[in-house]
Amino acid sequence: MDSSLWRPIVQWIIWAIVMALVLVWVRHSRAAANKLGDSRAPGRMVLPTTMLILGIVGVVLFTGCIVAASVSARRDAAATAALPIFVALALLSLWALLECLLDRHEVSDQGLTYRRTVRANGHAAWSDVQQVVYSDFMKWWVVRLRNGESIHISALHTGQAEFARQVLQHADDAVTDPHTAELLADACDGRLPQLGF
Numbered sequence: 001m002d003s004s005l006w007r008p009i010v011q012w013i014i015w016a017i018v019m020a021l022v023l024v025w026v027r028h029s030r031a032a033a034n035k036l037g038d039s040r041a042p043g044r045m046v047l048p049t050t051m052l053i054l055g056i057v058g059v060v061l062f063t064g065c066i067v068a069a070s071v072s073a074r075r076d077a078a079a080t081a082a083l084p085i086f087v088a089l090a091l092l093s094l095w096a097l098l099e100c101l102l103d104r105h106e107v108s109d110q111g112l113t114y115r116r117t118v119r120a121n122g123h124a125a126w127s128d129v130q131q132v133v134y135s136d137f138m139k140w141w142v143v144r145l146r147n148g149e150s151i152h153i154s155a156l157h158t159g160q161a162e163f164a165r166q167v168l169q170h171a172d173d174a175v176t177d178p179h180t181a182e183l184l185a186d187a188c189d190g191r192l193p194q195l196g197f
Contacts, residue, residue, distance in 0.1 A: 026050050027195060030156055043107040043166070045159040052100040058093025062086050105153055107166040112143060114151050124151070126170035134180045139195055144174075155193045164188045 029050040065086040072079035098117050106113045111125040124145050131144040134155075141153040141163070153163065164187035167175065175181045183193050 022054070026054070026156070030158075030195070031192065043159060043162050045105040045107065045153060045157040045163060047100045047103065047154065047156055048158060051096060051156060055093055055097030055100055059090060059097055062090035062093055066090060103154075105151070105157070105159075105163075107159070107163050109166070109170065111170075112151065112166075116151075122149075124149075126166070129167075129171040129174045131176060132167050132171060132174045132180060132184075133177050134183050134193060136179075136193075139193065155195060160187045160192055161190055 026048075029048045066083065069079040069083045069086055073083060095117075102115065102117045104115050111123055111128070113121075113123045115121045124143070128145050128147070129143055130146045131142075133142050133144075134140075135142055138152075139155040141155070143151040143153065145151070157163075164184040168184055168188065175184060187193070
């Protein structure tokens with residue numbers, strides 16, 4: 001058989017294996033981080049360190065690809081076509097990095113303090129919580145406040161057991177969806193929502 005046929009097949013198989021290993025790594029680090037929690041701040045919810053590492057690697061890798069494609073773009077039409085893709089991937093990696101550094105929440109008996117990447121930060125008392133639902137499609141908790149504001153908490157965040165416990169204890173009436181109620185009860189026991197991988 002022609003070796004030119006096998007080369008892309010082997011490349012895609014290697015890519016699939018590497019991606020599967022990265023996804024397993026993220027899933028295991030999420031589970032470990034949620035089991036350990038943060039003994040200094042038990043209600044703190046942050047993204048796991050693996051997401052920070054992936055953000056840094058993505059920014060460096062795709063910025064390097066942008067430089068390489070820019071240098072090659074004068075001679076190669078394919079490099080010119082790939083340049084916008086590398087820019088988009090570098091920006092996406094930068095966004096993930098910013099999310100890791102800026103996006104954090106803290107739950108307590110008083111309520112939910114939230115810090116987001118782009119929009120305004122704040123604090124919501126449990127009495128201000130109108131609804132709590134889990135989006136299976138987006139893989140995040142949505143906390144809707146009485147003033148119309150929504151707070152999204154990723155399923156990757158650490159501290160979900162404490163979040164679930166606080167919601168069920170202080171804002172149980174806001175949980176109107178049976179699926180969300182089941183997921184919150186499971187999270188209290190350390191069984192986190194599935195990420196789909």
